[in-house]
Amino acid sequence: DTVTENERIRDELWGVVYGIWDHIKNSGAFDADSLTLDWVGAIPGKREYRRFVGDHTLTQQDLLSQRTFPDTVAFGGWSIDLHPVEGVYAETAGAQQRYTDGTYDIPFRSLYSADVANLLFAGRNISASHVAFGSTRVMATCATQGQAAGTAAHLAARHGFTPRELGTDHVAMLQQTLLREDAPLIGVRAHDGADLAQRARISASSELVRLDTTPWATADTFALDRDAALVVPVDPVLGSVAFRTVADHDTD
Known part of the structure; x- marks a missing residue:
């Protein structure tokens, strides 16, 4: 009970921390025999506490x-x-x-x-x-x-x-x-009505039309050997985005 047993929880957590530290320092498995533990927090950080009831409960x-x-x-x-x-x-x-x-x-x-x-x-x-x-x-x-x-x-x-x-x-x-x-x-x-930005007009001196012109791409392809993302404005001026993929074998 994080409301009424706060000090008991703190003591229990201290016991866990110091027990783990004892293992790290004295087991010989972590090359830590000459290290020391400087500080451990004295107030438990509560993830979940009281929640109140409103006109809608988010689910x-x-x-x-x-x-x-x-x-x-x-x-x-x-x-x-x-x-x-x-x-x-x-x-x-x-x-x-x-x-x-x-x-x-x-x-x-x-x-x-x-x-x-x-x-x-x-x-x-x-x-x-x-x-x-x-x-x-x-x-x-x-x-x-x-x-x-x-x-x-x-x-x-x-x-x-x-x-x-x-x-x-x-x-x-x-x-x-x-x-x-x-x-x-x-x-x-x-x-x-007082927001001047709504009546502003924006122009650009140049535009990007191909991914392979970006610094992180090769001359003709971008290798999908890692997670990648491209953020583009789709509303209101961009009608569509097309990607051409090349694969050496069946893949997802």
Whole structure:
């Protein structure tokens, strides 16, 4: 119990750390007999703690299906990363991952309380299932939630809304404010008449038309002997991308 047994957990973890260190230093198998251990942290880092219940509880299915939410205010993309409850004593694999096909939405309804009228939350306590939490917990994803919750708190205080009223009746205001702050709202268009960038025109002095003109390619082919990725803008000006492959034998 990470709430009531924090000190017991710390002592147990210290025992594990020092036991492993004793083996490393004194077993003779690691050439470490003249090394010393300088420091071990005194506060256990909690992966999972209390989570609150919002108007929507984000689930594994929401993530894996990349469900689109009309009140999206943040996004994630980390794998659903689950660890065995036995921790270091587990005899199973140390982690299991499930991957989405890309990013997923985090709705504002998961960032405010279902029964406390003025409570917002962000980070590792949002309204998410245990499995969905395996992805939403990472720091960059928590940061997008924090920006959304902080912006929502400002708007709620300024206009006298509750978080639920803001998310139900004024979600466009929240989303457009976040976009003006350069928040990453995937799939949400900015509609700000004062935004000069929307009327700007961009031109280029040259353009790339063949992959083999890039420094990391050979004269006529690029060998797929390792993982490779190419990021290109497909909306709105690029109509299609074509790849020609050459293989010496049947392959995937």
